[in-house]
């Protein structure tokens with residue numbers, strides 16, 4: 484299969500990918516595997532992250548946290564276990580249902596909504612907001628600006644926004660490729676027999692990567708476009724400043740590890756001005 488190089492950010496299918504009935508079941512299984520890294524980070528990392536977030540954001544029982552793209556609630560449940568009131572929003576119905584069931588079973592102060600954080604209500608007056616696992620980099624610049632504006636409105640004055648980012652250093656290790664296979668990724672994409680094509684394009688001027696999956700299952704052909712925009716801390720700071728945030732700190736990841744300027748990722752703590 485030969486196709487021409489798509490224009491940068493020329494399609495956006497992220498919410499459809501996460502909410503597809505078959506794919507969301509595959510992703511939930513991966514979220515819940517404590518050692519798997521595809522959907523969520525390993526449990527030991529998440530435990531370390533929550534242990535860092537609570538003091539760093541001065542969270543105490545009754546603090547209110549907005550978890551954007553909360554998945555099945557791995558961070559939200561841990562925060563709520565400390566009495567922190569969490570509102571989780573996620574595009575995957577399946578993950579939200581799991582998150583809600585677990586929170587209800589433990590009577591945790593965590594609430595979950597199925598929705599799109601780019602369009603749906605995020606509430607207001609939150610002390611802090613989280614966007615964890617580099618989802619910022621899956622968004623085109625105009626959607627990043629929209630998300631920052633919406634997150635700012637959902638925070639109280641001085642509220643903090645923590646998110647992690649694929650750094651510019653990540654881009655240099657990525658090369659273009661194309662592969663077509665029956666049952667590509669062992670049935671991940673459909674519960675019907677299918678042929679899948681995975682094309683990867685790189686856009687060096689932008690440090691942008693596109694992974695496009697085309698799935699033909701006899702009934703229909705579907706495409707999923709996954710973008711990863713590798714960003715510098717300076718570029719992220721400029722986007723935050725334009726949206727009414729200031730950078731409080733840049734660290735290596737959301738466990739607070741010191742930043743390696745040549746590393747392939749970093750995390751930002753931004754404060755609502």
Ligand SMILES: C[S@@+](CC[C@H](N)C(=O)[O-])C[C@H]1O[C@@H](n2cnc3c(N)ncnc32)[C@H](O)[C@@H]1O
Nearest residue numbers: 501523552553554573574575598599600615616
């Ligand atoms: C890589 S997972 C990370 C989940 C969670 N933050 C974690 O680290 O365990 C990304 C999550 O963001 C959600 N998501 C992606 N785009 C979204 C959108 N526009 N609105 C709401 N949720 C979204 C997906 O459904 C998925 O659960």
